[in-house]
Amino acid sequence: MKRNRLVVCLMAILSLQASKSFGQSNGFTRYVNTFLGTEPLNDSAVVGYRLPEGWRSWAGLTFPGSSLPNAMVQLSPMTEYGSGAGYEYEDSVILSFTHTNKGHWNLCNIPVLPVSGSAPATGSRFSHQRESAEPGYYQVYLSDYNIDVKLTSTLRCGFHQYFFRQPFNRRILFDLAKSNNRVGDWKIAQSGDNILHGYQQTGERIYFYAILNTTIERLEKTEEGKRSGNAIAWLKDGNGLVEMKIGLSFVSVENAKANLEKEIGNKSFTAIRTAAKAEWEQLLSKVEVKGGTDKQRMLFYSSLYRSFLWPALRSDVNGDFTDATRKKDNHGFRYYTEPSLWDTYRNKDVLLSLLSPDVALDVIKSMKDVGDKKGFIPTFFHGDHGASTIAGAYLRGIDGFDVKGTYEILLKNANVEGGARPHIKSYIEKGWIPDPHVDKPHVETKANAGVSKTLEYAYDDYSLAQLARALGDSANYRTLMQRSRNYRNMFDPSTRFMRGRLENGDWITPFNPQYPYYEYMYREANAWQVSFYAPHDMQGLIELYGGPAGFESKLDSLFTLPWNPKHIARNVESMIGQYCHGNQPDHEAPFAYYFINKPEKSQRIIDTILNHYYGIGEEGLALCGMDDAGEMSAWYVFCAAGLYTFSATDPEYLVTVPLFDEVRWKAANGKWLTIRRKGNSRDLKSIRVNGKPQQGWFVPHALFKNGGEVLVETK
Secondary structure, X not given: OOOXXXXXXXXXXXXXXXXXXXXXXXXXXXHOOOOOOOOOOOOHHHHOOOOOXXXXXOOEOOOOOEEOOOOOOEEEEEOOXXXXXXXXXXXXXXXXXXXXXXOOOOOOOOOEEEEOOOOOOXXXXXXXXXXXXXXXXXXXXXXOOOXXXXXXXXXXXEEEEEEEOOOXXXXXXXXXXXXXXXXXXXXXXXXXXXXXXXXXXXOOEEEEEEEEOOOEEEEEEEOOXXXXXEEEEEEOOOOOEEEEEEEEEOOOHHHHHHHHHHHOOXXXXXXXXXXXXXXXXXXXXXXEEEOOOHHHHHHHHHHHHHOOOOOOEOOOOOOOEEOOOOOEEOOOOOOEOOOOHHHHOOOHHHHHHHHOHHHHHHHHHHHHHHHHHHOOOOOOOOOOOHHHHHHHHHHOOOOOOOHHHHHHHHHHHHHOOOOOOOOHHHHHHHOOOXXXXXXXXXXXXXXXXXXXXXXXXXXXXXXXXXXXXXXOOHHHHXXXXXXXXXXXXXXXXXXXXXXXXXXXXXXXXXOOOOOOEOOOOOOOEOHHHHOOOOOOOHHHHHHHOOOHHHHHHHHHHHHHOOOOOOOOEOOEOOEEOOEEOOOOOOOOHHHHHHHHOOHHHHHHHHHHHHHHOEEEOOOOOEEOOEOHHHHHHHHHHHHHHOEEOOOOOOOEEEEOOOOOOEEEEEOOOOOEEEEEEEOOOOOEEEEEEOOEEOOOOEEEOHHHXXXXXXXXXXX
């Protein structure tokens, strides 16, 4: 759907006016555009290749609906089931409003849709001109039903307002056979005149309890429990506003009811919306920026907002949760989903620990509970990066968990076959993970991703070694540090790439370093994109390339060798040469020049990404890659603020040139870290910490703890 930028500007003005009329003429939520990441990315010059017919780039995959930070309920419009986050900006029909989200092709549970008149209960056309949103609020006009919908939410509950313009045939569709997961069963029942409750069974069971402010004349169910069925609640005819308050629980209907009574009760829609906005203001105000353009402030606070939507809360107001074995449990802390660790360990998990340490603590406790029940700390998709997230949090001062017990499970992760680390036996015995010979490998060849696993396990070993050292376990520290050098075993000096090896140790042939794979040798990458990954031992990596000159030459080629447009792999997109910012495996590479003392070359790449790969597309609402539960957003936040978590395990930050004149971070103890920029260029010259020259390019985490000032001086 093509429309000009004037509409976007008008939306921004209307949003700002709505914000002012709502009681705040300033604040931080006014900079947040919750539609960022919903627009498709179609520019082949950015993607790196022409999208095949029928493909939608895996860019953004965000949702615009209402949520609190790290909430259970994320209430958002659904325009296409099976899509990344349910909502795609180019669509023109809303199918329902769903109550959970992530942006990862799953969830989107408990779909509901208000309907009126003679139009079928299948969805309504809408336009962006009659749609608006801000943190904790979403609004849209359903033109086929003549209904204005407003949504807000609490941690575990959704609040719907429906303004029916037609007094007859008012009804609400509960489309419980649908979600972004395969639905196995569903139930719904009516209690009294105005209460509905039931569940939806996907990979897990999600219960709901809903109260309406009007009479339900009948509940019409079609093929209950089947994927071809649905339910429709017919409402009493009449004019006026219909409100539906709905509580969710992953434990029981009774808990869903308790969540609703505790969090909403008799509170008004306006009160809940006001509280949601205040919650976001409190979080966003922990980072203040001065200077920069309007677009940069929008991108910064929208990215900061997006960084705090996942992990999601899963425990109820009474502390109950359903554990990894699908049994009810209660340990007195807030239980959360596991982080999207393959992506978020790099930066977002650190951001969570900086600004919401109480949530970060409970996330670690939740991971430990999974380890207690399943035998291993969860890893999520690839690698074993719970080691980095947990060790990094501990080294930054988050220690209110069972450190020894968690450490013991992480050691099991690192050493026991059949658990968190596939092929760990080969990794330990050989020092690397082999792949099989394949005559004609292609993008989707199924294999071991041995290069990526070896490199990542080596970093995970380093991460766990830092925790071992902190706990005084010198034996495991030495062993793990020795294993952290295993990444070197994948380096082929004849090609100067990290290259796959066969079981007998021979290098895999044929070998094309530009060809991307999903699982063969590499995980969603090619050789170029993984060959600069050793965040724990950059000097050792530089030595493999023959020293600084050889390393610089190779790194230059990463960013200048053109991408072959015939190499098409979904999710491997948005290229600068061979570098792929649209996916995570090489997100450390832009900073690698720092380690040969040429930060200005890193800054040029960083600035190119900040200025040309976020907030792009016809509407300025596209991202260059999948947000991946906030990793892409957190990358922007840190880099725009002048810091980066190059090795997220280590309690230190690489200093870059901020986009803003001044950035102030408020620590959990109330102290402020100020980052100021001095000079007009973008070339970093020196760093001063509390007025004193800083050796090297890193600053310690102690600045977040004690407060202080970092002066970034440019040439």
